[in-house]
Amino acid sequence: MWSQxxxxxxxxQHTFMRNETVEYPDEMPYAAPRYRGRIILTRDPDGEERCxxxxxxxxxxxxxxxxxxxxEREEDGRWYPEFFRINFSRCIMCGMCEEACPTYAIQxxxxxxxxEFNRDSMVYxxxxxxxxxxxxxxxYSFWGVAGKTIxxxxxxxxxxxxxxxxxxxxxx
Amino acid sequence: xxxxxSYILILPVAVGALVFALVLVWWERRLLGWWQDxxxxxxxxxxxxxxxxxxxxKLFTKEDWLPPFGDRAFFIMAPAIVAGSxxxxxxxxPFGPDLYITDSNIAVLFFLAMSSLAVYGVLLAGxxxxxxxxxxxxxxxxxxxxxxxxxxxxxxMGVVIHAGSFSLVAIVESQQGMWYIFPxxxxxxxxxxxxxxxxxxxxxxLPEAEHELTAGFHTEYSGMKFALIMAGEYLAMVLTxxxxxxLFFGGWLAPTFLPGAExxxxxxxxxxxxxxxxxLFVLLRAAIPRPRYDQLxxxxxxxxxxxxxxxxxxxxxxxLWLEH
Numbered sequence: 001m002w003s004q005x006x007x008x009x010x011x012x013q014h015t016f017m018r019n020e021t022v023e024y025p026d027e028m029p030y031a032a033p034r035y036r037g038r039i040i041l042t043r044d045p046d047g048e049e050r051c052x053x054x055x056x057x058x059x060x061x062x063x064x065x066x067x068x069x070x071x072e073r074e075e076d077g078r079w080y081p082e083f084f085r086i087n088f089s090r091c092i093m094c095g096m097c098e099e100a101c102p103t104y105a106i107q108x109x110x111x112x113x114x115x116e117f118n119r120d121s122m123v124y125x126x127x128x129x130x131x132x133x134x135x136x137x138x139x140y141s142f143w144g145v146a147g148k149t150i151x152x153x154x155x156x157x158x159x160x161x162x163x164x165x166x167x168x169x170x171x172x
Numbered sequence: 173x174x175x176x177x178s179y180i181l182i183l184p185v186a187v188g189a190l191v192f193a194l195v196l197v198w199w200e201r202r203l204l205g206w207w208q209d210x211x212x213x214x215x216x217x218x219x220x221x222x223x224x225x226x227x228x229x230k231l232f233t234k235e236d237w238l239p240p241f242g243d244r245a246f247f248i249m250a251p252a253i254v255a256g257s258x259x260x261x262x263x264x265x266p267f268g269p270d271l272y273i274t275d276s277n278i279a280v281l282f283f284l285a286m287s288s289l290a291v292y293g294v295l296l297a298g299x300x301x302x303x304x305x306x307x308x309x310x311x312x313x314x315x316x317x318x319x320x321x322x323x324x325x326x327x328x329m330g331v332v333i334h335a336g337s338f339s340l341v342a343i344v345e346s347q348q349g350m351w352y353i354f355p356x357x358x359x360x361x362x363x364x365x366x367x368x369x370x371x372x373x374x375x376x377x378l379p380e381a382e383h384e385l386t387a388g389f390h391t392e393y394s395g396m397k398f399a400l401i402m403a404g405e406y407l408a409m410v411l412t413x414x415x416x417x418x419l420f421f422g423g424w425l426a427p428t429f430l431p432g433a434e435x436x437x438x439x440x441x442x443x444x445x446x447x448x449x450x451x452l453f454v455l456l457r458a459a460i461p462r463p464r465y466d467q468l469x470x471x472x473x474x475x476x477x478x479x480x481x482x483x484x485x486x487x488x489x490x491x492l493w494l495e496h
Binding site for chain 1: 207
């Protein structure tokens with residue numbers, strides 16, 4: 001009985017408390033920088049695509065909304081996706097792709113307003129996904145730290161990478 | 173031909189009560205919103221007042237479905253009984269010193285009779301729907317309302333003993349010296365709880381407990397029939413508040429402990445006091461969980477009924493003692 005009366009009093013006190021409601025279309029709610037919204041593909045600090053088309057995001061995706069195809073660039077040997085397609089009408093914004101990505105290429109943004117009148121418009125191609133910046137990790141460059149040889153960076157020239165060992169010299 | 177001008181009040185009171193019930197739905201939703209730290213309906217018109225109008229338009233234009241498996245005649249009759257009996261009870265309410273439709277010398281009994289009639293509406297609604305949820309709701313309503321009817325009447329007898337009359341106008345006028353809440357606080361508590369149960373508002377809304385019975389006795393109702401049943405519930409809520417004020421809080425009388433209170437017209441005092449109790453009804457809805465059905469029954473029969481009998485006994489004995 002006492003607890004019931006206390007409940008009535010507590011509820012009454014809420015008359016004078018602030019409302020939690022954010023009147024959304026009139027007023028944007030705050031979405032944290034790490035909010036999981038629309039997916040983007042980011043670029044290296046030097047402006048090249050980060051995505052190396054490893055397919056890990058497509059594998060990690062629980063609803064299979066990511067499709068991509070790997071290809072290699074003739075001039076410098078960098079890997080990149082020939083096409084990269086995300087079907088946002090399937091995407092559940094779980095962020096598994098972002099966690100799976102070894103190159104920080106795929107990232108989720110605080111933008112959640114993804115409504116379209118056509119279902120087809122929900123399928124985003126690479127040109128829709130790619131942005132002109134590095135996203136959340138501005139200094140990270142995958143090719144700068146990776147051990148794979150590309151044009152202009154040989155074995156042992158990556159950041160913190162020891163020069164390759166001449167295994168013939170290791171013979172006793 | 174002598175025209176009794178008080179009959180002119182009938183139309184404004186009937187229309188006013190129905191419109192008030194409609195607006196009350198919106199106001200209740202806003203209140204519940206505030207108490208749950210949200211806003212409630214605030215989109216239609218200023219502060220969302222026109223939500224009531226929008227609801228009315230929606231309910232009028234909705235399909236009015238009659239269940240082919242139900243009992244047509246009673247199914248149609250039931251909402252009319254619910255809303256009609258509650259509207260009839262407004263006849264006896266004194267809104268001001270000369271502002272009442274009729275000053276019957278059996279007004280209290282008339283109110284009890286009308287609130288008992290409303291049980292028929294709810295019961296028939298439940299049974300004629302021929303639906304298991306509706307029947308369970310109807311059964312619950314019948315048992316609950318019969319139970320609470322018993323000591324609703326008994327709790328009022330204390331007031332009647334004090335005033336020496338069944339007429340509500342006489343009861344209000346006899347409260348000039350002291351409101352009956354002071355000698356009759358037990359009666360007030362019992363009457364208030366019984367009124368909650370009679371209007372089957374939360375926390376005593378077991379006949380329509382939506383978590384277990386879908387919508388209880390009005391599961392099959394739609395459109396204006398549903399609206400009439402809801403209107404009956406809100407009318408009952410306002411009626412109970414008005415009666416609590418009339419019987420225990422001095423009706424239209426201005427509170428004497430406030431200086432300058434007599435400059436405010438009596439109708440305003442009546443409205444203000446009634447509004448307080450309407451808000452209390454909504455606050456209880458927002459705060460209190462619904463009891464289990466056996467808890468409701470044992471509260472009624474084992475606590476409130478003996479208490480109201482005891483209250484009647486003590487009040488009667490005391491007034492006899494003071495007279496001799």
